[in-house]
Amino acid sequence: MIVGVPRALLYYVYYPLWRRFFAELGVGCILSPPTNEAIMNSGARAVVDEACAPVKIAMGHVLALAPEVDYVLVPRFVSVEPRTYICPKLMGLPDMIRQSGQKTPPLLAPDIDMSKGYFGLARALMDTSRCLEKGLWSTVRSFHHSLAEMRRIKHKLIAGQTPEEAFHGTSRRRKPGRRLRIAVLGHPYNVYDPLLSMNIVDRLRAQGIDVITAEMLPLEHISLGLSQLRKKLFWSLSKMVLGAGLYFVNHAAEVDGIILLSSFGCGLESLVADLLERHARRQEFPFMQLTVDEHSGEAGLITRLEAFVETVEGRILNARNLSPHGDHEFRHAGTP
Amino acid sequence: MRVTFPHMGTMSFAMQALLENLRLQVVPPPPITNRTLMLGAKYSPECVCLPFKVNIGNFIEAIELGADTVVMGGGIGPCRFGYYAELQQEILQDLGMRVNMIVLEPPQGANGGLWSRISKLSVGQSLWHVAAASYFAWHLCKGLDGVLQSLDLLRARETVPGSCDRIWNAAQKSIGQARTYRALRRAEKEIRHEIATLSLHLHKRPLRIGLVGEIYMLLEPKVNLHLAERLGYLGVEVHRSMSVSDWVARHLVPNPRARMHTRKVHEAAKPYLRGFVGGHGLETIGESVLFAEGGIDGIIQVLPLTCMPEIVAQSLLPSISQRYGVPIITLVLDEHAGEAGLQTRLEAFVDMVGARRVHRGGGVSCAK
Ligand code: SF4
Ligand code: SF4
Numbered sequence: 001m002i003v004g005v006p007r008a009l010l011y012y013v014y015y016p017l018w019r020r021f022f023a024e025l026g027v028g029c030i031l032s033p034p035t036n037e038a039i040m041n042s043g044a045r046a047v048v049d050e051a052c053a054p055v056k057i058a059m060g061h062v063l064a065l066a067p068e069v070d071y072v073l074v075p076r077f078v079s080v081e082p083r084t085y086i087c088p089k090l091m092g093l094p095d096m097i098r099q100s101g102q103k104t105p106p107l108l109a110p111d112i113d114m115s116k117g118y119f120g121l122a123r124a125l126m127d128t129s130r131c132l133e134k135g136l137w138s139t140v141r142s143f144h145h146s147l148a149e150m151r152r153i154k155h156k157l158i159a160g161q162t163p164e165e166a167f168h169g170t171s172r173r174r175k176p177g178r179r180l181r182i183a184v185l186g187h188p189y190n191v192y193d194p195l196l197s198m199n200i201v202d203r204l205r206a207q208g209i210d211v212i213t214a215e216m217l218p219l220e221h222i223s224l225g226l227s228q229l230r231k232k233l234f235w236s237l238s239k240m241v242l243g244a245g246l247y248f249v250n251h252a253a254e255v256d257g258i259i260l261l262s263s264f265g266c267g268l269e270s271l272v273a274d275l276l277e278r279h280a281r282r283q284e285f286p287f288m289q290l291t292v293d294e295h296s297g298e299a300g301l302i303t304r305l306e307a308f309v310e311t312v313e314g315r316i317l318n319a320r321n322l323s324p325h326g327d328h329e330f331r332h333a334g335t336p
Numbered sequence: 337m338r339v340t341f342p343h344m345g346t347m348s349f350a351m352q353a354l355l356e357n358l359r360l361q362v363v364p365p366p367p368i369t370n371r372t373l374m375l376g377a378k379y380s381p382e383c384v385c386l387p388f389k390v391n392i393g394n395f396i397e398a399i400e401l402g403a404d405t406v407v408m409g410g411g412i413g414p415c416r417f418g419y420y421a422e423l424q425q426e427i428l429q430d431l432g433m434r435v436n437m438i439v440l441e442p443p444q445g446a447n448g449g450l451w452s453r454i455s456k457l458s459v460g461q462s463l464w465h466v467a468a469a470s471y472f473a474w475h476l477c478k479g480l481d482g483v484l485q486s487l488d489l490l491r492a493r494e495t496v497p498g499s500c501d502r503i504w505n506a507a508q509k510s511i512g513q514a515r516t517y518r519a520l521r522r523a524e525k526e527i528r529h530e531i532a533t534l535s536l537h538l539h540k541r542p543l544r545i546g547l548v549g550e551i552y553m554l555l556e557p558k559v560n561l562h563l564a565e566r567l568g569y570l571g572v573e574v575h576r577s578m579s580v581s582d583w584v585a586r587h588l589v590p591n592p593r594a595r596m597h598t599r600k601v602h603e604a605a606k607p608y609l610r611g612f613v614g615g616h617g618l619e620t621i622g623e624s625v626l627f628a629e630g631g632i633d634g635i636i637q638v639l640p641l642t643c644m645p646e647i648v649a650q651s652l653l654p655s656i657s658q659r660y661g662v663p664i665i666t667l668v669l670d671e672h673a674g675e676a677g678l679q680t681r682l683e684a685f686v687d688m689v690g691a692r693r694v695h696r697g698g699g700v701s702c703a704k
Binding site: 047048050051076078079083085086087088089091092094095096099100101111229230231232233234235264265266267268269270271273274275278291 | 381382383410412418423430611643645649651668
């Protein structure tokens with residue numbers, strides 16, 4: 001039996017867990033290729049126009065896997081921590097795929113719902129074991145083992161690797177001597193999708209800019225950022241984005257600027273981006289929101305990135321020149 | 337303390353009655369106009385859903401009239417509504433408007449329980465008094481919703497165009513402004529009498545169209561561009577899947593009848609949608625199935641642009657349409673939605689539904 005894993009949505013968070021889980025269970029598992037035009041277009045044709053780009057891309061990956069697999073893994077993600085949710089669209093995604101009128105293999109779609117407590121996980125495991133025709137005990141044991149994998153990956157992320165690098169061990173040494181340090185925030189499937197984000201992380205790195213994303217921050221820092229909020233956020237994805245954003249805004253020494261990459265029409269981000277922008281503006285912290293969808297062109301993105309990097313650089317120079325007893329005088333004293 | 341609240345269909349009347357009966361000074365927001373929409377759109381994030389923007393417009397206009405306290409709903413759901421109030425406070429603050437926002441939500445939502453928030457509103461009044469005032473507001477809301485529902489059905493048959501609208505205006509003034517049970521009963525009796533004596537085309541068999549979708553868009557007439565009235569004038573009997581009092585009964589007060597209906601709706605939705613998707617996405621599916629099984633002629637889904645639960649529902653509606661052979665259209669509205677465009681689409685849809693009925697031998701279409 002072969003299960004296909006779409007390289008989309010929460011793949012960018014949970015893939016190591018799934019991979020290890022299927023390996024332990026002795027189930028074959030294949031991954032769809034990185035998002036390309038063909039995948040995006042086939043997905044966009046199969047779902048309603050109003051859906052956001054990540055959902056269209058996910059649909060495309062499911063279709064790309066269809067000929068080769070017995071099952072496609074599309075968990076019905078409701079919630080991964082108590083009193084917190086993922087996104088209404090992901091709660092409906094398996095049904096949207098089933099009723100898209102496309103030929104898809106059966107879905108492996110356990111309900112992942114821990115909004116009312118972690119016992120929700122038990123149900124997901126039971127569903128999965130039944131669907132894959134494996135014993136419940138071995139399912140639970142495999143799951144337990146695969147949790148360790150997540151911890152191992154988190155260390156790699158904190159060391160500054162992107163999920164793709166950490167998952168597939170493709171990280172290369174980068175030269176030190178960075179010009180700037182910029183935070184790129186957003187839902188992982190926006191930030192790391194090669195097509196949708198137009199490789200924003202690599203693009204910035206190629207210019208000698210150090211990039212840090214929310215996934216690369218220790219969770220304590222995220223909580224610290226979130227402690228600024230009056231009301232607890234109830235979306236896991238947004239907690240990462242806003243937590244990291246608020247942390248950076250209030251620890252200005254950590255990064256020089258924040259870029260928020262979101263998909264057009266994303267419900268969560270419409271609130272969260274605005275909230276973060278307000279906080280950043282009050283502290284006069286460089287902030288830019290980039291909104292992308294399946295039609296956005298590369299040229300626009302490049303121009304805006306360049307402009308932003310320039311502003312951030314200008315600001316740093318300015319701050320140096322203006323500081324009354326900063327390194328400005330010190331440096332001149334040293335030069336003949 | 338001068339209190340205001342956001343508009344939402346008949347909820348506004350109930351809210352005003354509740355607050356006034358708590359002996360608060362109430363500044364109701366002016367009726368929603370294009371200016372409201374414009375203000376809301378200007379100061380809200382661009383991609384946020386329309387109800388948020390209209391709320392902001394309401395608040396700003398009420399604050400201009402001297403309101404200093406805003407009562408708003410909240411909660412923790414997968415959808416955006418639960419976080420509306422947080423961002424709205426920040427927006428008003430950044431605009432330099434000094435207001436105090438009281439968010440009514442279940443205690444787990446944020447620090448400080450629901451009760452402490454209500455008691456902020458009910459300074460020095462007994463729990464009993466608050467409960468009584470709420471109960472009255474609930475009756476008032478039910479009364480208005482009842483009238484609205486009858487008029488939705490009758491407008492298609494009125495002989496004098498506009499007579500239903502006249503009754504509705506009268507009801508808003510009499511029932512809506514009642515503050516005692518006595519006044520309420522008298523007003524309801526008068527309006528019922530007017531409805532009963534309305535002159536109607538009795539031989540007509542109007543088309544029946546069900547309205548489903550996002551609750552705010554269903555219930556706020558200015559924002560849905562008077563969808564129900566428009567359909568009525570096109571000779572259609574309108575069946576709304578939900579009213580404000582239904583919503584209150586299903587979500588706020590333990591009510592066995594409402595609970596049973598909810599269960600029925602969820603059962604009906606099961607084959608299409610496995611579970612809750614936030615907002616009223618599941619209800620949209622379930623109610624559509626029930627409408628279709630009840631032999632309705634057509635279904636219209638309304639949603640604000642970018643509404644997440646309704647986008648899920650929208651993707652699933654074609655299956656229902658196919659299974660039952662019911663035409664379904666989706667109207668996506670935002671602050672730029674134009675009346676002319678909407679009217680054209682509605683006319684085309686009503687024509688199509690009418691032609692189908694004739695075709696199926698179901699009788700003569702009554703579209704004028
Ligand atoms: S969180 Fe936003 S981008 Fe992600 S699926 Fe939901 S609406 Fe789309
Ligand atoms: S249900 Fe739709 S309109 Fe209501 S908060 Fe959610 S996204 Fe916005």
